[in-house]
Each structure stands twice: as structure tokens, then as C-alpha cells.
Amino acid sequence: MNVLWYYAIAFIVIWVLALLFKDKLKIDINGPLLMRRTGRMRDLIDRIAQKSPRFWRIFMNIGIPVAVFFMAYTFYLIILASTMIFQAPQVVPILPGVDYPGNPLFLPLGYGLIGLVTVIIVHEFAHGILARVEGVKIKSIGVLLFTIIPGAFVEPDEEEVKKVSRLAKLRIYAAGSIFNLSLAAIALGILYILSSFFIPAAFHSEGITVTSVVPKSPSDGILKEGMIIYNINGQDIKNITEYAQLRNNTKIGDILTFKTNQGTFTIKTLPNPNNSTLAYAGFRSADNLVLNKGVSNTYGDIIPWILFYLKELFTWIGILNLAVGTINLLPIKPLDGGLIFEELLGYKLSKETVRPIVNTISYVLIAILVVNIVYGIGRGILLSI
Template sequence: MNILWYYLIFFIVVWIMAILFRDKLKADIYGPILMRRTKKLRGFIDAVANTSPRFWRWSMNIGIPISVFCMGLSVYLIIISLQYMFQSPQAALLLPGVDIPGSPIYIPVFSGIIALILLMVVHEFGHGILARAQGVGIKSIGVILLAVLPGAFVELDEEDVKKAKRSVKLRIYAAGSMFNLGLAAIAWVVVIVISSSFVPYAFQSDGLEIASVTPGSPSEGILQNGMIIYNINGHQVSNRTSVNQFLNTTHPGDVMTLVTDQGTYTVTSSGNPNNASATYIGIRGDTHLVVKPDVARTYGETIPWFLYNLVDLCYWIYALNIMVGLFNLLPMKPLDGGIIFEELLGYKVPENITAKIVSCVSWILIGIVAILIIYGTVPGIMQMF
């Protein structure tokens, strides 16, 4: 069953439960928006903010110019993405476990869900901590569902926000993405340290393990997740690079004989959904690792695999926090970048002109994002059904 159906069923169940038990669950429904507020975590945010209010304020004094730089970078990247989209459509959807044909990104279910939860929690706590460090009240913390798009929020006291100086607002709005980028940096350090030291010491390669078989691809119904491929047409493979190097020497329509740990299988290749001239069989995988015998005798297998899975988790924490953190800094409302852009313009530009500029830029960027999603992702999703 296509994993998109599982997501759809899950969100339908959530909506049904929210509607039937609205009062008991304390859920608020506004058209396609479902919200669940709580005040329980305000004490924790206060405690963190009060550890050193001066540190949080000064850290965001550095965070504001970094946010402005990242705002410009995110605009540049999205324009470049639009240019490459028309040259070679690339489908990408940040849903763990969803493998879209032709997509350059596949996020594992377990690591992806944990990374997305951490992303949302850290982002909103960042806003909350900076708000409390500067005396701005928090009404509630909660989760939100826009139809099927999940998110989190910190509801600030509107009166306190109105009274706050522009610099205070900028620190608060910059904090979410800065916390995301900070978490990404920490995760990346963990990845570098463990993957460059312990992993080569503890593991040795043993073929290519299939992580995902893309729906609608030539391999669907033939190969399965978890299979270990030892060679393709007699060419030994051990990682994604070795597979790609071999496929670059072949042509669409060539027959591929794959020797696996579960037998030998034949797949007739096709053209890549994004490049018809490139050979495509529709599998994603990475090196199948086994613990070296001497390491297993010394440490057992639990510790090495725990550290390996920690690296995988930290990689996706890094990647998703970078991607979403930068996207959130696009100068379009209602994203944080749009609010920061508006506040910065307000220093020198009259309010009525500022509103028009922000609105114009926002709609242009919304249009670009819509094109990227529709032109890049929708065709890939359609191939899955």
C-alpha cells in the first residue's frame, strides 16, 4: 500500500477525532485549521529564558544579521531552483517514507519523523525563549494542522508585542530559524565526528542494501526493501556511487540482472523521470554494513549499531533544519522572513509603502513556490498511483 494512503488515513482519523471529541480534547477548529493549545510548557520556557536573559538577547543581536544574510541566500536558492526546475524537473516532498519517482530526496520514516518533531519544537521554543527573555508574554503553546500540513506555534501576547521595540521584535522573529540552524550545526558536528572516526573503524561494507523501491518504477514488484544487492550485470556494487557509475555506462531499456541475498532478479530499465536519456531502475539504497568481527568481540553489536543509527538521525536533523530554517527566512509573509523584512523596511520606509512592498514580494515568492511544488512534485506524485 502506498505510504501516502497511510498519511491520508492518519490525518482523516485525526480530524474525525477532533470533531467528535472537540471539547474533551480542547481542540479549536477554524475551517481547514485545527489547533490544540496548552499552557503547560510556559514554565519550562520561562526557566530557560531566565537562566541568562542577557545571553539570549546578545545571541540574537548576532542572529539578526545572520538572518538577513540567510534571507538573501534563500531568495537566491529559490530562484536558482526555479531555473533548474524548467531544465530538469526535480520532485521533492519532505514527508518521511514517501519516495516520489525522480525525487533527489528520500527521507527515512523513523529518522525523518523524529527530525521533523525536533525541528518544530526547537523553532517554536526559540521564539518563546527570546520573547520571555525580553518581557513579552506567552499566551499558549500548541500544535496546528492546516488540512494535512502539521505545525507548531507559540502564541505571544499581542499587547506586549505592540509595545515592544522594533529590535525586540526582530530578535524574537529571528530566533526560530536561528535555533534551527544552531541545532543543525550541533547535529552536523556529531555526524562528522562519529562517521569519520568510529564508523570506518567498526564497520565493513557488504553490498548495497535497498532502502526504498520507488512506486511505478521498473523495480516495483520485483525488488523489495531490505534486499542486499551484491552485483548488477556482474559489476560489483557497494554504495550509491558505484551503482550510478555503472548505470552511466548503460542505456534505458537495457536488462539488468541483479544478484541479491534473496536470489537473482531481472529488471528492464527505463528512462529517468527527470532525464529520459539516463538509465533508471527505481531503487534507493546505501552501503550494507556489517560489524567487523574484532569489533563485535570487543563491543558487541548493539553499541556500533546504536552509534550508526545516531549518525543517520543526526544527518536528517541537520538536513531538515537547514532546509526548513532557510525556507522560513524567505521574505514572504506569513513566514518569519516576511515579518523580519517588514520590520527592517519599517525603520526607514513609511508604513503604507512598506506594506505594499512586502505584499508584492510575498506574492511573487508565493507564486515561485507554487510553481516549484506543482511543476516539480505533482507529476511525481501522480506516477505513484
């Protein structure tokens, strides 16, 4: 079954239950948004904040210029993307488990959901911790659902936030993204260690595995997820690097013959949805890993594969926290980046001058993002028909 059907079924089930048990579970329904507030976890946030408030202030004093750097860099990337919207959309939403033509990245369902949970929890708890460090009361904590997209929130008292110093506000606003970027750095560091030392010592590659097939692509209905490809057009393929070299030399309209563990299959390449000058087969792949001799005898079969799955998990935790952390720093209100930008301008300019500047930049960036997303998804849907 297409993953989108699972999303649709989950949407119906969750919203029916929310409507039926709205009062009992104390769920607020605001248009497409479900929210459930609670006072729980506030004590935990208080304990973390008060254990070492000086550390958190120093950490965020370092984090503020980091946040400003990523704000400027992400702003530059979005402006650059605006010049290439109709060549290839640079900003495309990615749902866990959903693949379509033109989607530059496929996010596996399980890893994606776990990664998004880490993004949300770390981000919101960070705001809560720094709010309490600065003496701001937390009104509520809760979980939310925007149509089918889960989330969480920590709601500081806005009136108390207004009363703290400008530097304290910057610490609170920057905390979410800085914690996301910090977790991304930790995850990618662990990934580097696993990929550089443990995985090569435990595994070697024999061919490539088809990890997913893009719907309505040349490979759709021919190749299948889980197939192992050993040879393409008479050339042995030992790993993903060798496949990438062959793919780079493939032209539009070329016939590719795949020898796999499930038989021999042939496809004809088409223009790539992201770049019409490149050939496109329409499947994603990874190294087909096999345990090295002697590894099973020493460590068994389970431990090496646990390390492999941890590598995959930390890959997506790192990527998602990096992506969300940086995008959230765009100078767009009400994103954290917009709030930081507004406070920075407020050091030298009056509120009457700051407000139109921030609003104008917000509208321009939102327009660029919307055009990218609508064009990217629309083109993907048209290619899937």
C-alpha cells in the same frame, strides 16, 4: 500497505476523535486546522529566558545577520529555481515514508517524524524564549494539526510585540530559524564525528542494500526493500561509491542484471523523471554494513548498531532543521523571513512604501513555490499511474 494509506487512516481517526471530544479536550477547529491551546510550559520558557537574558540577546544579535544572509541566499535559490521549473522542479514537498517518481529525496518514516518534532519544538520554543527575554507576554502554547501534518506553536502577545524596539522584534522573529540552524550545525557535527571515526572503525561494506523502491519505476515489482546487491552486469559492487560510478555510465534503455541475496533479477532503465537525459532504475540504496572482525567480541552487537542508527537520526535532524530553518527565512509574509524583511525595510522607508514591496515579493515567491510543488507532485502522480 502504501504509506499514504497510513496517513489517510490516521487522518480519519484523528479528525473523528477531535470532533467527538472537541469540548472535552478544548480543541479549536478552523477549516483544515486543529488547535489545542494550553498554559503549560510557559513557566519552563520563562525560566530558560530569565536564566541568562544577556546571553540570548548577544546570541541573537549574532543570529540576525546570519538570518539575513540565509534570507538573501534562499531568495536567490528560489529565483534560480523559477528558471528551471519545467526542466526539473527544484522545490518538492517531502512526506516521511512517501516515495514517488520525481521525488529527489526519500525521507524514512521514523527518522522523518522524529526530525520534524525537533524542528517544530526548537523553532517555536525559540520564539517563546526571545519573546520573554524582551518582556513580551506569551498568550498561549499548544499543538496543532494541519490536515495530517503535526505542529506546535508559541503565541506571543502581538500588541506587546508591536511596542518593543525594532531590534528586539528582529531578535524575536529570527529566533526560530537561528535555533533550527544551530541544531542543524550540532547534528551535522555529531554526524561527522560518527561517520569519520566510529562507523568506519566498527563496520565495512559488502554490497549495497535496497532501502526503497519507487512505485511505478523500472525496479517496482522486481527489486524489493532489504535486498542486498552484490553484482551488477558482472561487476562486483562493494559499496555505494562503486554503484554510483556504474550508474553514471548507465544509458537509457540499458539492461541491468542484479545478483542479490535473493536471486538474480533484470530490469531495463528508463529516462529519469528529474532529468530525461539520464538513465533511471528507480530504487534507492545504501552501503550494506557488516561488523568488522573483533568488534562484536569487544563491544557486542548492540552498541555498534546503536551508533549507526544515531548517525542516521542525526543525518535527518540536521537536514530537516537546515531545510526548514532556511525556507522559513524566505521574505514571504507571514513567514519569519517576511517579518524580518519588513522590519529591515522599515529602518529607512515608511510603512506605506514597505507594505507593497513586501506584498509583491511575497506573492511572486509564493507563485514560484506553488508552481514548483504542483508541477512536481502532478508529474510524480502521472508517472505513477
